[in-house]
Amino acid sequence: MINLFERFDRPSLDFLRSQVIAKIKIPTVAMYDDGFLPENIDSPIQYFCKLGGNKKPLYFDQLPVPEFWRIDANGSKASVFDMNRRRANIFFSATNNSRLVKEVQWLDSYGKVAWIDHYDQHGQRFAKTIYSSGRAVSRKYFDNRGRLVLTWNLIADDLFLHTGLEQRHFASYVDFICYYLNVRHYNLDHVFINTLNKSLAVVLRLKPDGEDTIFWHEATGKDLPGNMKFVMENKTRVKHIVFQRFEDWQRRVEFLPEDTGNVDFRYLGIIYPHPRSNQLRAxxxxxxxxxxxxxxxxxxxxxxxxxxxxxxxxxxxxxxxxxxxxxxxxxxxxxxxxxxxxxxxxxxxxxxxxxxxxxxxxxxxxxxxxxxxxxxxxxxxxxxxxxxxxxxxxxxxxxxxxxxxxxxxxxxxxxxxxxxxxxxxxxxxxxxxxxxxxxxxxx
Known part of the structure; x- marks a missing residue:
């Protein structure tokens, strides 16, 4: 059993933290790694690039820049200047208020993004995204020695994994994730996912002898999303869909048919920490x-x-x-x-x-x-x-x-x-x- 999150965003954090507070321990994987994942979250980028260590994060004024260039900063971002010409924009990690570097957008002579250097919580440049005509076209990931590990064509979505003398090709990022899960020997008998996009595509590619659950945290309108209808109407590994929004669960008769097909529907909220009560102070x-x-x-x-x-x-x-x-x-x-x-x-x-x-x-x-x-x-x-x-x-x-x-x-x-x-x-x-x-x- 694993949690498979596309990104470790706020809904994923709430879901995982609820499990921790309830003392339910399940291995967790994030498909996409922004470099600032908590230590207990695995990712294919961490595994293949061997990221981690005890190095300190990169503070904005420690970013290497050419001599005589300067870095100006405020509370939310910073910029690199060559005289009066802006050369780059620096974006900080949202996980703290210490102005730690997460991304550096380097600009061309027209002021457009040429490439982005991605830094992790150990101050390492672990990825580089290349832009062309204002569009991200490819991304390269590096190990802790700066060696190329993964090349991702963002347009075609295919990838090349460079492991020593061997090079593997994957037709899509979903294929790459499936390979990673098998290499890591995770128990895939029951996968918890909380999106209907790439994580659903992954579980639909796994061996059919599993039983998976979708945890749905997004607001539901008058109709169910198309991918949710798909798993209801077709026999897949997905057997349960759990609503996490109380108000949507209360109005489920508006959008759920009497016959829910191949899945059952349930409700599971969130455990929030409440260190104190309201004391009625003005x-x-x-x-x-x-x-x-x-x-x-x-x-x-x-x-x-x-x-x-x-x-x-x-x-x-x-x-x-x-x-x-x-x-x-x-x-x-x-x-x-x-x-x-x-x-x-x-x-x-x-x-x-x-x-x-x-x-x-x-x-x-x-x-x-x-x-x-x-x-x-x-x-x-x-x-x-x-x-x-x-x-x-x-x-x-x-x-x-x-x-x-x-x-x-x-x-x-x-x-x-x-x-x-x-x-x-x-x-x-x-x-x-x-x-x-x-x-x-x-x-």
């Missing part, structure tokens, strides 16, 4: 890198007894700095990690009302700390973590303010809102999770 938190915060002025005035903590990882504009004149507002420009932790621990209300990108995975952090999360329809960053009754029309600032006041003075109301928030997010108790997943494993 402390509110906003993380933002923009001064475009919907109706902030109105909320600050309507809620004079609520203390607003507004933090950014960059400098703040004069427009936002003007809010320091309010007695119930504290501003934290260029906020430090220790202060971020303190703010998360000290606040029980989170306003998801800033326009622009979400920073510091703030809504997720607020949810796991059982803060009451409120937002406007046009500002939500992670709507799957916000209960419907806490999402307001931009014209209804009064309604949002009243919701906060009521929750702070009525513990039962706050508990109800937090419970609903967790239910909408598909939060699940450990014992229930173990029961459902254990039944799948033991069938």
């Amino acid at each position: 402390n509110a938190l906003i993380f933002t890198n923009s001064d475009q915060i919907e109706h902030l002025d109105d909320l600050v005035k309507m809620l004079p007894n609520v203390h607003f903590n507004i933090a950014a990882i960059t400098e703040m504009s004069s427009k936002l700095m003007a809010f320091q004149d309010y007695p119930n507002v504290d501003l934290y420009p260029v906020v430090k990690p220790n202060r971020v932790k303190q703010l998360i621990n000290d606040c029980d209300i989170y306003f998801d009302i800033n326009h622009g990108n979400e920073i510091l995975d703030s809504v997720r952090g607020a949810f796991e700390q059982n803060m009451l999360i409120l937002g406007f329809k046009n500002t939500l960053h992670q709507p799957q973590l916000v209960a419907a009754e806490n999402i307001f029309d931009p014209n209804n600032t009064t309604g949002m303010a009243q919701q906060v006041l009521t929750a702070l003075v009525q513990p039962r109301k706050m508990k109800k809102l937090i419970d609903e928030q967790r239910l909408v997010a598909s939060d699940m108790k450990i014992e229930d999770y173990k029961k459902v997943l254990g039944a799948l494993i033991n069938e």
Whole structure:
């Protein structure tokens, strides 16, 4: 049995972390490796390229550049300049806030991407993607000595694996993954996948004597995806489809036929860590890198007894700095990690009302700390973590303010809102999770 993820993204992390919290140990493979996989995740790139070691990650100002070139950086990315000419863009790993190099996009004389150097968490350049006419055409992977290991034609999708004196050709990346799984001698009797793309293609190529499960975390509309219908209508290794979104499972009669064919459908949510409960403190938190915060002025005035903590990882504009004149507002420009932790621990209300990108995975952090999360329809960053009754029309600032006041003075109301928030997010108790997943494993 293995978990087979295409990429180790947030849904994959949630699924694996739930297993870990429930003390269910299953080997895990990521088909695509971005260089920053956790240590307990295997990948064909790590295996064939022999990546790893004890070297430190590459900090942005340690990137080798020609003499007299310079590197300019801010909190989100950096650039390489030759005098006033931009030569490259540096992108940081999203797994931390330390400005560690993940990708370097080198530019041609027209300012277009010529190639990308990919770095891993050990500071090693392990891959290079070549561009032509603005399109990625090929990618090369290297071992820890810089020797070519894998050449991938991104247009035709075929690959050449260079192993010592031998060279193997694979007609597709799916074929390459199937070869890797067999070389590693994984037990493939039951494969857990959470996408309907390449990972499904892999399990459909395996020997037919297995029994596999699809864990479906994406929102479902009025109809099921075509690949899901395929496994329902055809005899394949896929025997189970598990919905992970509680709201979709509740409305399953809208899109599931009475006869589900060759698969059965079940529900399994997510185990979220909740290190503390909501303590009904009138402390509110906003993380933002923009001064475009919907109706902030109105909320600050309507809620004079609520203390607003507004933090950014960059400098703040004069427009936002003007809010320091309010007695119930504290501003934290260029906020430090220790202060971020303190703010998360000290606040029980989170306003998801800033326009622009979400920073510091703030809504997720607020949810796991059982803060009451409120937002406007046009500002939500992670709507799957916000209960419907806490999402307001931009014209209804009064309604949002009243919701906060009521929750702070009525513990039962706050508990109800937090419970609903967790239910909408598909939060699940450990014992229930173990029961459902254990039944799948033991069938």
